[in-house]
Amino acid sequence: MTDATTAPRVRPPASVVGPWAWLRANLFKSWLSTATTLVLVYLIGRGLLGLIDWGFVNAVWGVPYNAQGVPDTASCHAAKGQGACWAIIADKYRLILFGRFPFDEQWRPAVAVVLFIALYVFSAIKGVWRKGIDSPLLRTAAAIAVVTVLATNVVGWLGGILGLPTVLGDILHLIDIVARYASGVLLLFVWPAIGVWVVVLSAIFVLMAGGVYGLSPVAVDSWGGLPITLILATFGLAFAFPLSILVALGRRSTQMPAVKMICVLYVELIRGVPLISVLFMASVMFPLFMPPGVNVDKLLRAQIAVILFAAAYLAEVVRGGLQALPKGQAEAADALGMTYWQKTGLIVLPQALRLVIPPLVNTFIGFFKDTSLVLIIGLFDLLTMGKIALSDPPWQAFPTEVYIVLALIYISFCFAMSKYSRGLERELNQARGR
């Protein structure tokens, strides 16, 4: 018998490897496969050619304007059906992306969008969620600062209702500002990723609202476009996620039947109704809930609705992770004499959450898309701005172009997220040895 290493190497026959074999195996395996391939090649070819003709070859990229600045869309109307009218995008992209934000100040929402994207990219980097300096002193200081911010705001809000003396209000305001900066800086040391989120989200808010650092104040009513979509989605998830963890823990509680019941009711009620009805509630019923004279801004109301809605869905995902974790982990923590919060925070949650990152990201994607529903209650998000752009008489006949651009924006965000989630899933499966 010849040694395997000395035996002459024979290339496999051409019918098994190489492009021809691949074609035969994947496109022309049987007569049915061949027929499918031919039909699909014809259909895809025709579709692509038509799309190229419509979108590029016959497209109108710009139109002339008259002295009053009104566009003359005759060339677009002439090309309608044969070519796209990208002139509408050239004319309206600032309105669609940034809404009615003062035109000269639109660099601010633009920077806000860039900050948002940077924040997403940062959060996706591996290892950034690790904790920072492990010092009980720093930790306590950070906790005190965060609690102070919350407390001053709640007291200030109550004071606004009850009528607090202005001197006290000013002092509260001062404490609030100091505590804000302190909590941001301290969190950066204690838990860098959370600190970055707090700092960046605050920066975005300041950029949009203005009023400090020489930025002219801009009322929330004139915010619009992509920043609104990103604000609703990001702030929504940033607040819904912690809430969802608490709800999921409450739902799993064995010792507190009353709390468990509240959590079950909340989750099932919210999941049983469409988001629209919750948004309607926020827009029509919420003003009734508030004491007379208190007006809550429309964006904030929608934001609260999104948070409450998202938290119910996220809670179910988190609960899935808690259930998937073997019971021995919690029991071992108990055996070591850990308290409930030590056990939950150090043993159970880190493992359970890691298990459910892919479904969490999928839920995020769903909510990113669902923020478009605020169109129905009249908030100026990206989709609403697209519709408003289309209500301009010269451009009314060209909705397809606007919808395609909007779809591309949504797709690029969602596709990036789903790509990331699938990468994680693959990693997770490899780690589990599957």
Next chain:
Amino acid sequence: MSVTSSDPRIAGARAAPKRGIRFSWSDPLFRAIIWQIVIVGIVVGIGWYLVHNTMQNLAARRIATGFDFLDRVAGIPIGESMIAYDSSVHTYGRALVIGVLNTLQVSVVGIILATIIGTLVGIGRLSSNWLLARLTAFYVEVIRDIPLLLQLLFWYTMLQGLPPPRQAWSIGDTAFLSNRGIKLPLLEWQTAYGFALLGLAAGIAATIWWSRRASRVQEQTGVRPSVWPVAIGGMVVLPLAIWALFGAPLVLDIPALRGFNFQGGGTISPEFSALLIGLVTYTAGFIAEIVRSGIQAVPNGQWEAARALGLRHGVILRQIILPQALRVIIPPMTSQYLNLTKNSSLAVAIGFQDIVSIANTTLNQTGQAIEVIAIIMAVYLTISLSISLFMNWYNARIALVER
């Protein structure tokens, strides 16, 4: 081993109640009770605060609460309705019922179509044909990344961009497609159809009975009597024979162009079509993924073992693979059905009069915000609960029976 609370090995939560409460912070049970009182107190407090404010606001605005408005004449024009409706006679209550029926109609049709298309696409993704697998994967990826509302608006403008009735596209001058929707010939109802349907029902019953009997015979003798003659005889020949007996009546109401619009025939409105197309194409993308992962979850060894037993391809798929795949598929499929139903509420954006849309109009006309939103939520909760109850029952029926 008998487990009692005195067993030292299971000290902890379970054993606690029997030993009584110590009024000390170190007793978990005591802590649990205190925490529960605090949390329930906060929740009830917030709830009371909101209700109190609402009462005050309602009193200040002189809005009367209650459901009396349901009996008032609605005056909402409704385009499509499954039951008789006249906006100058009928009440808000009836208008809302029509909204519920419209929601149910689009949901049921949508669920059926989305399941069919989603299953086909899901199987397409597993095709050995590279091009087909790629194309369906592309479809799934793209359709799931675009907000449904955007898709609905897109389809609605597409349908409105169709030619007007005078230049409608027609199929043999009996069915028309225009910007007023789809016009189809309608079968006029004859008494004979009633009897033919009765015959069909009898045929279905006979077929079920016969196939059950066939299974029993097969278990006893190993030979399965053929079922198809009974099936064809009962479900095709019998109804047709009854229909022929009555003189085979057939009258079609064909739509025809009169003036600026069509007269006669049945209509599928552009709003309904846009909503249905949007819901079906969107949900099918999700269902395709569920079906694909369900089929992939069945180990290849099942196919190989079944083939080794000499079973035919169809039998393997029906008796071996599908029952196992369904176990993985049913739970996520249920949530997709629920999603589709809830998503049908987006109809309000394109003017299809589902429950949300009609309730919204009612709210604007009567100002009864709380009652109207309560109605919307109650309707959806009922629908959601019914669907999940049914799917849970089905799931339990096909679940793996372990030991």
